[in-house]
Amino acid sequence: MFRSSPAYIATRELEVAVNAAIALSRPLLVKGEPGTGKTVLAQEVARALGARLIEWHIKSTTKAQQGLYEYDAVARLRDGQLGDPRVHDIRNYIRRGKLWEAFTHPGPVVLLIDEIDKADIEFPNDLLLELDRMEFHVYETGETVKALQRPVVIITSNNEKELPDAFLRRCFFHYIRFPDRATMERIVEAHYPGIRRDLVREALNVFFRIREVDGLKKKPATSELLDWLKLLMAEDLPPEALRAEDGRSAIPPLYGALLKNEHDVHLFERLAFLSRAKR
Numbered sequence: 001m002f003r004s005s006p007a008y009i010a011t012r013e014l015e016v017a018v019n020a021a022i023a024l025s026r027p028l029l030v031k032g033e034p035g036t037g038k039t040v041l042a043q044e045v046a047r048a049l050g051a052r053l054i055e056w057h058i059k060s061t062t063k064a065q066q067g068l069y070e071y072d073a074v075a076r077l078r079d080g081q082l083g084d085p086r087v088h089d090i091r092n093y094i095r096r097g098k099l100w101e102a103f104t105h106p107g108p109v110v111l112l113i114d115e116i117d118k119a120d121i122e123f124p125n126d127l128l129l130e131l132d133r134m135e136f137h138v139y140e141t142g143e144t145v146k147a148l149q150r151p152v153v154i155i156t157s158n159n160e161k162e163l164p165d166a167f168l169r170r171c172f173f174h175y176i177r178f179p180d181r182a183t184m185e186r187i188v189e190a191h192y193p194g195i196r197r198d199l200v201r202e203a204l205n206v207f208f209r210i211r212e213v214d215g216l217k218k219k220p221a222t223s224e225l226l227d228w229l230k231l232l233m234a235e236d237l238p239p240e241a242l243r244a245e246d247g248r249s250a251i252p253p254l255y256g257a258l259l260k261n262e263h264d265v266h267l268f269e270r271l272a273f274l275s276r277a278k279r
Contacts, residue, residue: 002018003048008037008040008044009179010044011183017030026170028172029155029173031157032158032175032176032178034158038114041156045152052109053110054105054112055098056098059119063126064123068100068145069095070094075093076090094140100136104147108151110154115156116155116156117161124164124167127167181208187226198239199239202242203228213267216264218260228258231257235253
């Protein structure tokens with residue numbers, strides 16, 4: 001049973017989603033803004049269940065077959081030319097993928113398929129059968145790999161592209177909404193126990209004000225806030241340094257932890273200039 005912990009603040013809705021996916025034996029598809037804790041969720045679920053975590057981080061070039069296995073025919077040909085005796089056993093040239101690893105692990109497993117929307121549009125459909133049946137066939141050896149026990153599968157997406165309907169039907173879906181202020185305070189306290197409340201209050205004022213600015217290309221998320229607070233504490237900045245009541249401090253100190261591209265930096269520079277011009 002998954003529950004929120006002092007190290008990971010989960011909403012009641014997220015707890016229900018995780019436990020429902022486990023009960024239904026369905027993959028849990030988690031969407032949300034980057035930096036809202038989707039990847040960390042898999043780590044916390046594995047910890048809560050006492051399971052091994054196997055992570056498959058998806059790139060734009062990743063193919064579904066790589067999650068099952070890869071056969072290195074080139075290496076076998078080379079070894080054959082060199083007279084290597086390993087060439088007589090084809091298993092020496094089969095590299096197991098993350099699904100194979102998860103299926104054959106003797107204990108409980110949480111399998112994370114991270115950022116599935118980075119891959120080709122056909123990638124999710126190419127895994128439908130294997131995730132449904134929890135088995136796949138290895139054509140080179142003629143064996144069938146079956147899951148010793150069904151792993152808990154957590155799939156994350158940043159919503160960069162739509163996923164196929166057939167894939168969505170087989171998943172339990174949850175969207176991680178951006179934390180409200182009260183939840184964010186709990187998250188900050190979980191990461192930095194005993195942090196000064198007045199510093200957190202002023203930092204959250206700045207943080208949420210930045211997120212509300214029109215035209216922002218990338219809104220800062222939870223991970224950016226935590227990095228920023230760490231820097232503020234390292235620099236021992238007083239809460240007063242974060243206040244911008246007169247509009248002259250539109251760009252917060254150490255803003256590089258919050259603003260991640262030149263467009264957003266220039267936007268705040270323009271806002272600061274306009275604020276000063278009105279005075």
